[in-house]
Amino acid sequence: MKLLHIDASPKGQRSNSRALARHFIACLREQNVELEIDYLDLTQQPPAHIDESFTIATYTPSAQRTAAMERTLAPSTALCRHVLDADALLFAMPMHNFSYPSVFKAFIDNIVRAELTYVVDESGQYVGQLNRQKALFITTRGTDMRAGMPLAHMDALTPSLNAAFGFIGVRDPSFVNAQPTQFAAAEARDAALARARIELLEVARKWAA
Numbered sequence: 001m002k003l004l005h006i007d008a009s010p011k012g013q014r015s016n017s018r019a020l021a022r023h024f025i026a027c028l029r030e031q032n033v034e035l036e037i038d039y040l041d042l043t044q045q046p047p048a049h050i051d052e053s054f055t056i057a058t059y060t061p062s063a064q065r066t067a068a069m070e071r072t073l074a075p076s077t078a079l080c081r082h083v084l085d086a087d088a089l090l091f092a093m094p095m096h097n098f099s100y101p102s103v104f105k106a107f108i109d110n111i112v113r114a115e116l117t118y119v120v121d122e123s124g125q126y127v128g129q130l131n132r133q134k135a136l137f138i139t140t141r142g143t144d145m146r147a148g149m150p151l152a153h154m155d156a157l158t159p160s161l162n163a164a165f166g167f168i169g170v171r172d173p174s175f176v177n178a179q180p181t182q183f184a185a186a187e188a189r190d191a192a193l194a195r196a197r198i199e200l201l202e203v204a205r206k207w208a209a
């Protein structure tokens with residue numbers, strides 16, 4: 001299985017989401033899944049924010065683009081290749097101010113690309129191209145936003161990931177949300193991580209089946 005593994009936490013070795021992603025990979029290996037891992041650390045190689053030249057080039061049909069436009073789009077095109085070539089996608093990130101870290105937003109802005117990750121068919125419908133990829137989002141949240149908790153309605157991360165990746169064709173992604181990881185007693189934080197590890201093993205078993 002060719003796995004694209006992306007980390008987006010700025011916390012390096014102290015990051016919970018990074019540790020959980022490594023745990024998931026270990027679970028996959030325990031399930032005898034043979035892995036070819038394509039790894040990107042978005043905090044080390046942050047995708048560029050969208051600028052004016054990108055907005056013009058990206059909506060110019062590929063047959064009409066100039067060489068300069070293609071150069072503008074090249075880093076984004078390369079990122080699209082990473083996701084299109086993968087069999088499975090593993091994205092690990094903390095919640096930052098109710099959604100993803102800005103570096104992951106920049107990543108999304110680079111991979112939602114007409115004629116690459118989505119196409120428009122004859123009837124004007126958008127057709128996502130990531131139909132064959134399994135996907136897992138590991139998110140860590142300092143607070144507890146599970147259903148029924150007082151802050152549950154402030155989770156703008158899950159709906160936004162579903163919208164962006166659903167648009168480019170990802171079907172039925174798995175979510176493992178570790179919460180609360182920060183603003184809670186040590187027992188609650190430990191329990192959150194333990195729950196996440198159990199859920200990750202379940203996803204690994206599903207992927208291995």
Ligand SMILES: Cc1cc2nc3c(=O)[nH]c(=O)nc-3n(C[C@H](O)[C@H](O)[C@H](O)COP(=O)(O)O)c2cc1C
Pocket residue numbers: 009010011014015016017018093094095096097098099140141142143144181182
């Ligand atoms: C800038 C910043 C913003 C944050 N915003 C939120 C938030 O909106 N909701 C929340 O529950 N936790 C928030 N947190 C806490 C992190 O989501 C939490 O500590 C998480 O475990 C970090 O994951 P990591 O260790 O992989 O970086 C924030 C942390 C930082 C640094």
